[in-house]
Amino acid sequence: MSVIxxxxxxxxxxxxxxxxxxxxxxxxxxxxxxxxxxxxxxxxLRLIAGLERQDSGEIFIDGKEVSNLSPGxxxxxxxxxxxxxxxxxxxxxxxAFPLRVRKLSEQEIDKKVRETARLLNIEELLKRKPKELSGxxxxxxxxxxxxxxxxxxxLFDEPLSNLDAKLRIxxxxxxxxxxxxxxxxxxxxxHDQVEAMTLGQKIILLNEGVIQQIGTPEEVYNEPANLFVxxxxxxxxxxxxxxxxxxxxxxxxxxxxxxxxNLESLESLREYAGKEVTAGIRPxxxxxxxxxxxxxxxxxxxIGAEKILYIIPAGKSPSNRVDILGPKIxxxxxxxxxxxxxxxxxxxxxxxxxHFFYKGLRII
Amino acid sequence: MKQKINHTCFYALVFVVVFLSLLPYxxxxxxxxxxxxxxxxxxxxxxxxxxxxxYISAIKExxxxxxxxxxTIVASLTTVITIFISICAxxxxxxxxxxxxxxxxxxxxxxxxxxxxxxxxxxxxIMQSLGWLNTYQGVIFPYVTLTLPLGVxxxxxxxxxxxxxxxxxxxxxxxxxxxxxxxxxxxxxxxGVFTATILVFIYAWNEFFFALLILTEKKYQTLPxxxxxxxxxxxxxxxxxxxxxxxxxxxxxxxxxxxxxxxxRGLSAGAxxx
Numbered sequence: 001m002s003v004i005x006x007x008x009x010x011x012x013x014x015x016x017x018x019x020x021x022x023x024x025x026x027x028x029x030x031x032x033x034x035x036x037x038x039x040x041x042x043x044x045l046r047l048i049a050g051l052e053r054q055d056s057g058e059i060f061i062d063g064k065e066v067s068n069l070s071p072g073x074x075x076x077x078x079x080x081x082x083x084x085x086x087x088x089x090x091x092x093x094x095x096a097f098p099l100r101v102r103k104l105s106e107q108e109i110d111k112k113v114r115e116t117a118r119l120l121n122i123e124e125l126l127k128r129k130p131k132e133l134s135g136x137x138x139x140x141x142x143x144x145x146x147x148x149x150x151x152x153x154x155l156f157d158e159p160l161s162n163l164d165a166k167l168r169i170x171x172x173x174x175x176x177x178x179x180x181x182x183x184x185x186x187x188x189x190x191h192d193q194v195e196a197m198t199l200g201q202k203i204i205l206l207n208e209g210v211i212q213q214i215g216t217p218e219e220v221y222n223e224p225a226n227l228f229v230x231x232x233x234x235x236x237x238x239x240x241x242x243x244x245x246x247x248x249x250x251x252x253x254x255x256x257x258x259x260x261x262n263l264e265s266l267e268s269l270r271e272y273a274g275k276e277v278t279a280g281i282r283p284x285x286x287x288x289x290x291x292x293x294x295x296x297x298x299x300x301x302x303i304g305a306e307k308i309l310y311i312i313p314a315g316k317s318p319s320n321r322v323d324i325l326g327p328k329i330x331x332x333x334x335x336x337x338x339x340x341x342x343x344x345x346x347x348x349x350x351x352x353x354x355h356f357f358y359k360g361l362r363i364i
Numbered sequence: 365m366k367q368k369i370n371h372t373c374f375y376a377l378v379f380v381v382v383f384l385s386l387l388p389y390x391x392x393x394x395x396x397x398x399x400x401x402x403x404x405x406x407x408x409x410x411x412x413x414x415x416x417x418x419y420i421s422a423i424k425e426x427x428x429x430x431x432x433x434x435x436t437i438v439a440s441l442t443t444v445i446t447i448f449i450s451i452c453a454x455x456x457x458x459x460x461x462x463x464x465x466x467x468x469x470x471x472x473x474x475x476x477x478x479x480x481x482x483x484x485x486x487x488x489x490i491m492q493s494l495g496w497l498n499t500y501q502g503v504i505f506p507y508v509t510l511t512l513p514l515g516v517x518x519x520x521x522x523x524x525x526x527x528x529x530x531x532x533x534x535x536x537x538x539x540x541x542x543x544x545x546x547x548x549x550x551x552x553x554x555x556g557v558f559t560a561t562i563l564v565f566i567y568a569w570n571e572f573f574f575a576l577l578i579l580t581e582k583k584y585q586t587l588p589x590x591x592x593x594x595x596x597x598x599x600x601x602x603x604x605x606x607x608x609x610x611x612x613x614x615x616x617x618x619x620x621x622x623x624x625x626x627x628x629r630g631l632s633a634g635a636x637x638x
Contacts, residue, residue: 051532072538084533088551098537145537155536 001062001152001185002027003048008057010043017043018054019209025202028183030176032200034190036232040209041189045155048187050074062152072101077146078155081162083138085130085145091117092126095144102149116148119178136167143175147182156188160195172198193233197221205229227360230280236308236330238355239281245356247273254279254356259293259313263351272358280355283308283332288339291348295329297341307337311345389613396606403603418603419611422594426601428608430582431590435569435612437500438586442507442568447561449508450515455545457516458523459531469520476513480573491578498581506574511564518563522556523549558623566616587612 003025010018017040025031033041046052048059050071059066066074077098085094092113099109117123120140130138139159146154159175160168176199179186190196196203197217205212205220205228212232213225224230230238243256245263247270252263256279263269288309295311309331331347339345356364395403396419397412422428457465487506488497496502526549534544550557572588579585585593591608594601 046532049532049536051535070540071532071535072540076536078533078536080529080533082527082529084527084529086530086533086548086552097534101538101543145533 002060003031003153003185003187004058004060005044005048006058006060008044008047008059009055010040010047010052011055017209018047021057021206021209021211023204023211023214025185025187028185029201030179030186030188030199031202031204032188032190032196033204033206034193034196034200034232035206035212037191038208039206041191041206042157044206045078045157045187045189048153049076049078049155074153075151076153076155077149077151078157079139079142079146079159081158083130083142083162085138085141087130090127090129091122091133091141091144094130094141095148098145098149112148116144119147120144135163136171139163139171143178147178147184150184152185154184154186154188156186158190159188161190161192168195175199193235197233205232207232223362224280224355225362227278227280227357230355230357230362234282236283236332239283239286239329241279241281243277243279245269245272245275245277254354257313261349261351261354262292263354265351266364268364269356272356272363275358277363278357278360280357281329281349282353283330285350285353286329286331286347287350288331288333288337288345288347291346293348294344294346296344297339298328300339300341302335305335307333307335309333309337309339309345311347314344392606392609395602396610398603400603418607421601422604422607422611426590426594426604426608428590428611431585431587431608432611434500434584434590435587436615438503438507438575439565439568441500442504442511443561443565445504446508446511446515446564447557449512450519450560451545451550451557453512453516454519454523455549458520459528469517472513472516476510480510484573484577487574488577497578498584500584502578502584503571503575503586504568506578507568507571511567514567515560515564518556518560519553522553526552562619562623565619569612569616 005024006022008018008021009016021040021044033044035041043052047054048061050066050069050073054067061074061076086097089097095113095116096109099112104112113126114123117126120143122137122140122144125133125137125141130141133141142159156175160171163171172195175188179199188195188199200217202214203217203220204214207228213220213229215223215225220229220233224233224238227240231240241254241256241259243254243259246253246255252266252269252273254261254263254269254277261279293313295313297309298312299310301308301310311329311331313329355362394412397414397416398409399413399415399417402409402412402415456462457469462468491497491502491505494502496505530548530552531544534548535541539547569586570588571586572592575586575589576592579589582590582593587608591605591612594605594608
């Protein structure tokens with residue numbers, strides 16, 4: 001069942017939270033609404049659910065305009081951040097609740113509850129109250145309550161943010177597996193880019209109520225539409241260098257302070273010659289070892305399979321070296337990298353993987 | 365050692381306070397179980413003989429159960445109506461986006477601040493013009509009005525404490541606002557609902573002033589008025605009054621004991637996040 005959102009706008013107390021947003025989620029797709037907190041992603045979800053009314057715009061679920069329908073009439077299911085299990089009912093009753101509201105027979109209810117419990121591996125918890133469950137178990141029950149009536153659309157509102165790191169990864173895999181099995185159209189809100197990248201088939205990246213980019217995880221990572229997307233996606237974050245494009249008969253260069261990058265393969269940048277641009281370089285596009293650039297290792301983070309190096313680029317003026325907030329470069333490298341804090345290092349850059357932004361928008 | 369003395373002092377103090385609070389009740393319980401001769405005996409007898417003579421007389425001669433019936437009708441209906449309206453109003457004031465919420469809550473509180481004597485005249489006139497003097501609704505209506513502020517305040521503050529996501533979940537699961545309120549919010553606010561119920565019931569059961577004013581016919585009089593009018597021109601039947609007062613107190617004691625359990629259960633069931 002597809003979802004189409006057209007020109008959605010919503011204000012709270014005169015402040016625009018959602019500003020003319022349109023997007024489409026096709027049937028069976030797992031779509032992520034990603035963005036920093038306060039960007040309006042949860043509001044969009046609540047508008048789709050019918051828990052809020054939009055100021056203007058239309059929402060179509062399965063081809064039908066649903067703006068005037070109550071949440072119960074939209075045939076959707078939602079999983080909340082706090083799980084929102086009914087504390088006075090046991091697990092069985094929690095999962096049976098949406099079916100009871102729809103007046104299914106006891107027999108049918110019992111059958112469905114047991115089927116769903118088996119699917120989620122919570123059969124032995126059916127008689128327990130929510131307060132007797134762990135975070136992960138509560139999450140499963142909340143998902144169970146959502147999937148039990150085969151809704152047209154699943155809405156997830158940051159469902160994993162209350163879980164600890166290990167459980168979050170486990171549940172992430174489980175949600176992905178569940179989606180593969182059920183193939184129900186899903187809209188999933190998160191501020192966690194790792195969740196977004198691993199779960200999503202489509203990512204809608206939002207900032208301050210405006211869509212920044214819509215694309216696959218690969219697209220938003222490899223072809224960020226603007227500076228916000230480039231800096232929001234990726235850990236450690238992308239290196240951003242402000243500088244000028246210089247072109248002469250000899251070639252094209254990007255100059256940022258003392259750093260000069262030769263861009264001979266990027267002929268299309270010639271038209272930006274003399275203009276101020278921002279270069280975005282992913283930490284993995286920099287390779288330590290040989291290379292035209294040098295700096296001093298300020299800090300090393302060891303993360304098992306890899307190391308993150310924080311480099312103060314070498315410059316002519318010595319003040320650069322003590323400037324803590326000055327430009328720094330992050331390099332992602334293998335854990336076999338030898339070198340310690342305070343040592344100088346040379347590195348090269350894969351110029352084909354540099355992103356250039358002019359006035360905040362991507363040019364290459 | 366010091367701790368032991370502290371402990372003893374504490375319990376002694378508690379005992380004194382409880383004893384003083386219970387003294388009037390114990391006194392008329394004691395009196396109700398005496399015989400007519402024991403009541404006026406000099407020196408007074410501390411322990412009664414346990415006679416039920418006054419109870420039988422109160423029921424037979426003074427028609428006690430008639431007043432019990434009237435009080436039950438008036439107090440129960442008042443409680444049901446007040447609690448139902450309080451639930452709806454409390455929910456609206458706690459959850460819905462309404463303008464001037466503070467003003468509404470404030471004026472509710474203001475209503476409950478008027479001394480009864482100051483509104484007695486107008487209330488009587490209203491009841492008279494409605495033809496409701498000497499009817500059940502004649503007292504139920506003012507009782508509901510007077511107990512509503514209490515109910516609304518208690519319930520609104522309980523409803524505010526519950527996470528909104530529970531209600532959202534219920535709405536997505538297919539409930540209307542009304543269903544979400546009565547299937548999810550009210551059961552979870554059980555302690556608040558029970559507290560309000562007890563307080564309203566006690567008020568309506570014990571209320572004397574309006575009942576005396578509005579119910580002048582014996583047919584509709586409630587217990588407090590009935591008992592007060594046991595007194596004849598030439599005699600004060602102390603024994604029967606004591607027996608009737610004991611009977612009048614029993615439902616309240618039972619109610620509190622019964623609901624106390626519910627309140628504790630409600631509190632533990634209300635745990636949202638653990």
